[in-house]
Structure formats: structure tokens, C-alpha cells
Amino acid sequence: KVWERYNIKFIFVDTTNPANVQAAVTKNTKLIWLETPTNPLMNITDIETIAVIAKSANALLCVDNTFASPYLQNPIDLGADIVMHSATKYLGGHSDVIQGCLMMNDAALREKLYFIQKSCGAVPGPMDCFLVLRGIKTLHVRMRQHCENGEKIAHWLRKHPKVAKVYWPGFEDSAGYAIAKKQMRGFGGMISFELKDESEKEVKRVLSATHLFSLAESLGGVESLINHPASMTHASIPKEERIKNGLSEGLIRLSVGIEDADDLIADLNKAIG
Template sequence: MNLKKAGFSTRAVHAGQGPCPVTGALSTPIYQTSTFVFQNVDQGAARFAGEEEGYIYTRLGNPTVAAFEEKIAVLEGGEAGLAFSSGMAAISAVLFALTKQRDHIVSCDTIYGCTHAFMSSILPRYGIETTFVDLSDPEKGAAALRPNTKVIYLETPANPTMKLVNIAAMVELARQVGARVVIDNTFATPYLQRPLELGADVVVHSATKYIGGHGDVIAGVAVGSKEFIDEVRVTTLKDIGGVLGPFEAWLLLRGLKTFPLRMEKHCANAMEVAAFLEAHPAVERVYYPGLPSHPQHDLAKKQMQGGFGGMISFELKGGLEAGKQLMNSLELCSLAVSLGDTETLIQHPASMTHSPYPPEERLKAGITDGLVRLSVGIEDAADIIADLKQGLDGLLG
């Protein structure tokens, strides 16, 4: 069966996996090995020279990891995937592969805090400069371009403000200067949005989040053309490290089999929770692309298919102190960073995930002291809402 033509759920279950050719085992084996034995010296030499396909050493490739890489590439609509030990390992490897000294990156100003820190603190040590700009306005993106711009980098929806960027517009801008478009698709996932089909060059994920989905693995992945992925594998992955282990890859394979079911529930729950929050008198503003009140709701309907994701951010009328009181009073929702887990998680971006931002840049990006981020889980929506309601009602006095 041609899985590329199959439905998304079928691909999530079957892509990259089949019965073990030796034992017939239905579940992909965990090849928990560091190295692989050659039949003879000539075979070892041929594999190192790239003249024969096959495994050498798990830092260069592993059958369990390869199954995950193939599955996520099929789901994203890319030619090849490359797994990493974390989302930041994937992001840093991709950016190092695409840039060199005196190159320039244009990035959206609202991104994950550690990504911002990498671009603003680590890359400058290697002579690579980043301009942070509001890419939801294509004119601002165009104004930031330079002849030496090599990458346009963005998250859409953005973490944590849920701001969207028009992917097709960024692709058009990038082509003007020969830059590559790299998109962190962690929030949307390929279930809702496939940037490569819209012209992007590389997609990265923190696979820790929705792809794994169970809060039990740290991982990252990049998807793009086979030529680019092969280049990253034998350069920044091989020489810097950040390799995903076989057991972690197996956990991701297991998680992806229920990925469409989980995403459907995440999206349905988030829509109900967002509507509840928007109507509650203690809430000042809700940021969720599925709400008609979201300023880019029309773009979300065009760019995202099958839902609007499980992430919500909101501000309370009482600001930071009200946010603290709410988060400390919740019983079902867990006060924890990360996202995309089966459990509902709530956290304070300004003091937690986005604390690496300089305060003035954080505020400019819309990450206020009173902003609360909610990763809606797959519990019963009524129970999530009941927990939020008791906490919010307590703010009304």
C-alpha cells in the first residue's frame, strides 16, 4: 500500500513500521545497541565511504530511530526526517547547518525562550546575527531582510501568545534573497498544519510535546529534503551530538499511533475551554486561534486544517497576582512547564519558559507579566472547566 496516499491516521499507525523481518514481531524492536558488526573489513570501509547502506554506530543511525524518522517525515509530507535528543538540539543543529560567520537570520519576535536565547546569546559568538521582528506583519519581515539573510525562522502559532504568521508570505519573502524558511511546528503539529506543503524548507519539532504526547520522553526532530537532512546527519548531528536513543525513539513510535486521536481530543477540549475562559468575568483576554475574536482567526482557518490546537493563553483582570492565585488554587490542572501531554498543564511564561528573554524584549513580544499559558489535556472537558471555574471564581471575591 502506498502510505503517502493513505489517510493521516493510517499513516500515523503504519508509516515507518512493519513486522520484524527476522521474528515477525508486530511492534518495532528496540535496537538498544551502540554499534553494529560488519561482515568483513570491506563492508565496514564501504559503509564509512557511503558506498553501501547500513548501520555503523548509533550516533550515525539506528533501526528504531530510523523508523521514527521515516514516520514523522511521512506525516509532515517531507522527504526525510532526522531525530535529536531534544527540540533545542534539532533547532540548533538546523541553524548551524544553514548559517556561517557573517550570515543573518530573521526570526519572529515571539518564540520559545530557549530558542530566543540561542539566537541572541550563542549564535553571535560565531558571527551570526539575528533580527527579531513581528512576522505577523509581512512588511516588517520584508524590511528586516538583508543580502546576507540565510534563514527566516518562525513559530506559528507562536509560543506563548498564539500569534500566527502567514507561511506562504514568508516563503515569498525568503525567495527574494535566497533564504530558507524554518518553522517550529510544535504547537500545530502535522495533524493540523504541514508547512512543507506551503513551501517551507525545514520543519522542526520538540517531539517531547504532542508527538510523544505522554510526558515521558525528551526528543526533537527536523524534516526537510533528503539532501539537507543527509547533510545535517553527517555534520552537525554527527560532530556535535544530540543523538536520540533507541528507547526514546520507541516511545515516540508508540505515542504516534494514538497521535490523531489525542489531537482530536486536545482540539475539541481547547475550543470548549477557550469559550469558557472568554465568557468568565475574571478574564481580560483570551488568545486562541479557534475563537472568532482572535485577530488572525481567518488565517488560522486557512492555514490550519482540522482544528486549532490544544494551546491557550489568557490574561486576567487582576494581572500577575491574580495569575499566581489562580495557578496555586487549581486541583486537576498541573502547574508545570512543557505542553502537549495527556494531562492539562498551566504555567507562567514570563517567569518560567520565557524568562531568558530580556524584560523589554519580552514585553515587546506581548509576553506580559500577567499572561498565563494553558496546555489543554485529554481529560473530560467538563472537569477541566470545573477546575478552572473554581479557581477563577475565587478571584472575584
């Protein structure tokens, strides 16, 4: 709605199937942008394969690596030109800063992007930078705990009689498991699930019944968060579009923190009932 006014055209495709990306590429394609794992369904895209497509089209490949963090996934090593992070999330790690960052290993590209940043004024303050730098110092130990807790909770949710489906890339029978195993060092602490009872009343009841999981839109902090994408993070997307892309009204997203996993499971068990 902003950049299309400048004659920039956007094509949205399911990047988990590289054929979709290849089919969408034209002689005018300048940038391929993908996210893996995706928010909130944890779909996995093969970065190396898409990088080959991008290079053959003489286009840049940018990967949103927010959900994985640099500890779990390094897209530049897989052929990406640019990596984007919402540093608000895992890099900061304490839900107390708003910041974003771009990384690349091309000096000329960096200068072009730096010029835009400097000229347009998207420059963070020194305190914001300090908070992200502080968070990065503990990224490795936090991510290990996020992964450990996420694995326990994902498997527990899958066995719960009131849960219909769990979205987490670490399940061996999930569509993206083989690719995730290849390009990631762990499966992270982001999980989504659907209740068997998808009524608005039941979903709201569960969302408001947790104690350790706070109801909030963000993710990637040391504390656990619970979120309803349809009415929160993805509310601006028309309902028919959300449903078409597999994002049901009953979907619940968890950002699993670094608290004791058994305490978190007990909290979810009490809330789900």
C-alpha cells in the same frame, strides 16, 4: 549569545506582518525562522507568504510547528524547507521523553543536517525513539480531543467575568483567524489568558488552586498543564522585552489535555473563583 560569536547575525521581527520580514531581509540572509502559532500568545504567521519571501532571497525557511503538530499543519506543503518539532510535546504526547526533530523533503539538505547531527552527537537513545514512535501512533486521536477541549475552554474563559483577554487562534475576531483557518485543520489545545486582577498575589493564587491542571512548564501531553510564562518558560527574557512583546506578568498559559472538558472547566472555575 552563542552563535553571534561566530559572526552570525540575528534580526528579530514580528512575522505576523510579512512586510517586517521583507524589510529585514538582506543579501546576507541565509535562514528565516518562524513559529506559528507562537508561544505563548498564539499569534499566526502566513507560512505561504513568508515562503515566497524566503525563496526570492534564496534563503531557507524553517517553521517551528510544535504547537500545531503535523496533524493540524504541514509547513512543507506551504513552501517551508525545514519543519522543526519539539517531539517532547505532542509527538510524544505523554510527557516522558525529551527529543527534537527536523523534517524536510530535500535529500541534499537532509544529508547536510544529518552530518551535523552525527558529528556533533545530538543522537537520541533507542528508548527515547521508541517513546516518540509510540506517541505518534495516537497523535490523530489525541489532537482531535485537544482541539475539542481547547475550543470549549477558550469560549468558556472568554465569558468568565474575571478574565480580561483570551489568546486562542480559533476566535473569528482574532487577528490571525483567517490565516489559521486557511493553513490549519484545527486550532489546537494551547490557550493563554489574562486575569482582570493581574496582581502577583492573585495570579499565584489561581496557579496554585487547580487540581486537574498541573503547574508545569511543558505542554502537549495527555494531561492538562497550567503555566506562568513570565516566571517559568519565558523568565530568561528581560521583563521590559516581555512587556514590549505583549507578554504581561499576569499571562497564564494552558496546555489543555484530553480529560473530560467539563471537569477541566469546573477545575478552572474553582481556581479562578
